[in-house]
Amino acid sequence: MHVLDLKPEKILYIYMASCIAVLLFNILYIFIDKYKAKTLEKNSLEYLDLIKEQLARVENGLEPEELHLKLLNRKLRRPEKLRAYEYSVAEAARQAAPDIMKLYFEKVRPVFLSLTDTYERRDEIEQAYFVSLIEKFGIDKGRQSFDGIIEFLVRMSISKDVYVRENSLQALFSIGNAEAVLSAWQKMEANQRYHSRRLLAEGLLRFTGDKLELSRILFQRRKDFNISLALPVFQFIRRYTGEFQQEMLELMQRSTEDKELRLEAVRYLRRYPYAPAREALQKFIWMRDYIDWEFAAMAAMTLSEYPGDDTVECLKEGLHATNWYVRHNCAAALTQGLRIPKAELYEVYNGKDRYAREILQYMEQKADLEQEKMELV
Numbered sequence: 001m002h003v004l005d006l007k008p009e010k011i012l013y014i015y016m017a018s019c020i021a022v023l024l025f026n027i028l029y030i031f032i033d034k035y036k037a038k039t040l041e042k043n044s045l046e047y048l049d050l051i052k053e054q055l056a057r058v059e060n061g062l063e064p065e066e067l068h069l070k071l072l073n074r075k076l077r078r079p080e081k082l083r084a085y086e087y088s089v090a091e092a093a094r095q096a097a098p099d100i101m102k103l104y105f106e107k108v109r110p111v112f113l114s115l116t117d118t119y120e121r122r123d124e125i126e127q128a129y130f131v132s133l134i135e136k137f138g139i140d141k142g143r144q145s146f147d148g149i150i151e152f153l154v155r156m157s158i159s160k161d162v163y164v165r166e167n168s169l170q171a172l173f174s175i176g177n178a179e180a181v182l183s184a185w186q187k188m189e190a191n192q193r194y195h196s197r198r199l200l201a202e203g204l205l206r207f208t209g210d211k212l213e214l215s216r217i218l219f220q221r222r223k224d225f226n227i228s229l230a231l232p233v234f235q236f237i238r239r240y241t242g243e244f245q246q247e248m249l250e251l252m253q254r255s256t257e258d259k260e261l262r263l264e265a266v267r268y269l270r271r272y273p274y275a276p277a278r279e280a281l282q283k284f285i286w287m288r289d290y291i292d293w294e295f296a297a298m299a300a301m302t303l304s305e306y307p308g309d310d311t312v313e314c315l316k317e318g319l320h321a322t323n324w325y326v327r328h329n330c331a332a333a334l335t336q337g338l339r340i341p342k343a344e345l346y347e348v349y350n351g352k353d354r355y356a357r358e359i360l361q362y363m364e365q366k367a368d369l370e371q372e373k374m375e376l377v
Helices: 008-059 066-075 079-093 098-107 109-120 124-136 148-156 162-175 178-190 197-205 211-220 227-240 245-253 259-271 275-286 293-305 309-318 324-337 342-349 354-376
Strands: none
Touching (some): 008 079, 008 098, 066 079, 066 109, 079 124, 098 109, 109 124, 124 148, 148 162, 162 178, 162 197, 178 227, 197 211, 227 259, 245 259, 245 275, 259 275, 293 309, 293 324, 309 324, 309 342, 324 354, 342 354
């Protein structure tokens, strides 16, 4: 029977029945949700008392009760119990000293070590959640030797799920073990499992161990990694330390290196000016017609940190480049970076190169508009 054969009142009854069914489902869902919330609250309170008892023992120099460890080992294999435990810990932490909480987690570390086998076999959502708690509770923080938890995190760093990867890497960064981070990089490279470059660079900056040691280890092994893993290392180094000026200069001049890494080296030498790099940076401008324009454009901005007559003459020459970005950056470096007065650019304003004149006029107008905006604010 076709739906058009039904009488209008029957269609109306079916519609009303459907609405009532949806309403009943929503009411049932609300009651179930409230029941779950009460159950979770009850479990949290139960764990809270247990945790407080163990914190008192730890504070008095005693070990947590073996029964407590066995209980956690059995109960926390269920995600809802793990969530209740997280809430209980958060409540207990409001009343306990941070050093006591740290000592407590050092004592219950074997429980989390045992749980790694269970959660490694679970779905991605549960894996991501469990790994996030390893970081949140500071499990293994400061540990310099490899153990089951660190090895578990390294394996999780190549998960197909982006949240599992991100949480495992953040946990490794929080532990502060440089060799563990290197192992994660090697694991990702071996399995061609690459992560967001931005997240990797920002994660390295949150590394809690010796950042200089980490930067040296990863920089030395850069050739072992795809650009997706090597570039975040360079970005991390640029934002953290000026200890690599000579290395970056050598890399910038080496034509066999990856283009993106060489450009990152130019950016590094802008943030950390290095006198021996002056001539090499100027060479990019002088040789602009024979090299990739991006090197000349990036070098132009970097030269704003290398004042001097030779730099000014080099940037003036760059105003005659055929590429707009090179001209733009040379003009910006002259007028905004080095703040060269208009009078000293007289020969350009009155020269025969129309494009050189126009780019300087453009920068001048742009500066005037920005000044007007500031005055309005």
